[in-house]
Amino acid sequence: MTLNNVIEAILLAAEKPMSVDQLVTLLAEDELKPSRDDVKSAIAEIQQRYQDGVMSLAEVASGYRFQIGSDYAPWVGLLQEERPQRYSRALLETLAIIAYRQPITRGDIEDIRGVAVSTQIMKTLQEREWVRVVGHKDVPGKPALFATTRQFLDYFNLRSLDQLPPLAEVRDLDEIGRSLELNLNLAGSDDAGEEEVASQGAVSPELPQDKTLH
Structure with missing residues (x-):
């Protein structure tokens, strides 16, 4: 059994992305006992083998995972028993900001959007683990400071924030999330009455064009 085959099998079976260090630790007691360089080399060879296939081995913030090419999304989507809910324009604008x-x-987000950001939007983003509180601004009231998470990067197939498209080149969130992981559904708010949950005909929003974003 080769190291390439073992790592390929592990990554195919894994529910979440796995990093090189996690793979090394997992196999530390195995007779293979690969080094970091061994694992990196195996991953590179697997990526090359899959590069023209239906699946690819992609690197995201948390590590490596297999995913189906976005070209096949229309057919893979036929497997879904229910049409996944989509997030509202307001929520996606907030996430982009x-x-x-x-x-x-939150106050700065509202200044950029020009409207209030509902508590439900912030709650949904945090429950989805796309956004978290990273500190508090040193002003009266000590408002919370929000930032994106590693889960956000993973979901949008990004290794780091540096891979976000330059804002001047982006006009809607679809461009950022074009390679969304296919086996995750966009879940709306549990409160069906909230206007923040998008209707089936909703579209992804244009990014705010406020100059303060540049």
């Missing part, structure tokens, strides 16, 4: 201006307070 946080991604590009982090760390940022």
Whole structure:
């Protein structure tokens, strides 16, 4: 049994991305006992083998995972028993602002959007683990500072925030999330009455064009 085959099997079975260090630790007691360089080399060879296939071995913030190419999304989507809910324009605008201006307070987000940000939006982003509180701004009231998480990077197939498109080149969040992981559904708010949950005909928003974002 080769190291390549073992790592391929592990990553295919893993529920979450796995890093090189995690793979080394997992196999430390195995007879293979690979080094970090061994694992990196195996991953590179696996990536090369899959590069023209239906699946690819992608690197995201948390490590490596197999995923189906976005070209096959229409057919893979046929497996879904229910149409996944989509997030509202307001929520996606808020997420985009946080991604590009982090760390940022809720008040600053509202200043950029020009409207209030509902508690439900912030709750949903945090429950989804895309956003978290990273500190408090040193002003009266000590408002919370929000930033994106490693889960956000993983979901949007990013290794780091440096991979976000330059804001001047982006006009909607679809460009940021074009390679969304196919086996995750976008979940709306549990409160069906909240206007923040998008209707089936909703579209992803344009990013705020406020110059303060640049």
